[in-house]
Amino acid sequence: MVRVLIADDERNIQKAYRSDIQDAADRYSLAGTASRCDDAVVFADSAGVDLILMDINTPGEYNGLEACRLIKEKHPGIKIIITTSYTDLRAFDKARECGADSFWLKELSPENLVDIMDRTMKGESVYPDRNLDVMLGQARLSDLTAAEIDCLYKLIEYVSVKKMAEKMCVEESTVKTHLLHLCRKTGCDNKAELAILAANARLAIPDLHLMDVEDQG
Template identity: 40%
Template sequence: MINVLIVEDQRMMRENMESHIQQNDRYHLAASISNAALAEMICVQHPVDLVLMDVCTENDESGFEATKKIKIRFPNIKVIIVTSMLDCSYLDRARQVGADSIWFKDVSREELMKVVERTMNGESVYPDTTPEVILGNATSYEFSEAEIRVLRLLVEGMTYKQMADALGITIDTVKAHVSSMLSKTGFPSKTKLAAVVISKKLIVNGF
């Protein structure tokens, strides 16, 4: 029997995952919580073999940080990052904290339980890229790495000067990257660009 901990703050999604686990004879629901900060303690108190870990949880607790702590203390526990966010940094961050797999809730072609089975059989399930996001007349794949770095700071509300200082480039270079992204997307302003990026969950500030 594989003992599963679910960490998910959205009630409907949490109940859906609970149902999948409870309907499968191979798995046992050890606990289901909404705050990632409690996950490590649950692993101490209960036998846990697998964690389904949301990224952004209750009280803004980070699933990445919780995963890192769990994998350091319990390296044999499998962790699958489960997220609806399409932030292009998430694949690298999930790997950095030791997550065994990642599953995008709303757009993954593969069902969650299939990813669970593959992970428990020793596979590391990662897509080659994050899912494509439509931004006006462009897609997220059309942005360069330099543009994404600027975009991440733009979403944080930084000025051109603050972005230039943070990235170690000139203000003119920052403006050129922003102008390029506006040209690609067709958006009238950097404010509109940032708003759409946030609404499409391409970049998530704070996680």
């Protein structure tokens, strides 16, 4: 029997996960529920758990990625599935760096959670396709270039063209060109409208750019 820890601060998500575990009671049991990733780290140290469903954004000292790294360093045998409702492509790479076994998008994954759990417990590493079917106004995320997507992330995080250019290591004119192309593709009239569109699409996980996973530890 696989003992599952739910690490998520949303009550409705906790309820849905408990229901999934109950529906697969022949192979999964609920080990516990944590609303803070800090508590998940403590739980992994003190109680029997085989699999953790770890949300990225929870209150506390650690986010889900940081908690994943800490747990994997001490308990590499515990399987961890990172979960999120954001469509931030950068999170896939950061999750791998932290040692996450799999990654599940709550609202976009074509597979249900139990299928991902089953595959993960069998030793698979299951991550979403990077060509996500996400609409941004009149464009799909997959229609944008890598540079344009990076520009969108920087727009959400910094807003200022000068700061965006600095963080992207390009000229301000290059940033303005990317923004012009993005507005044309998405149907936005200006930078502000584009920023709101990207934020409403949950394109960027808050403060993900501050999570320098490789430098921690």
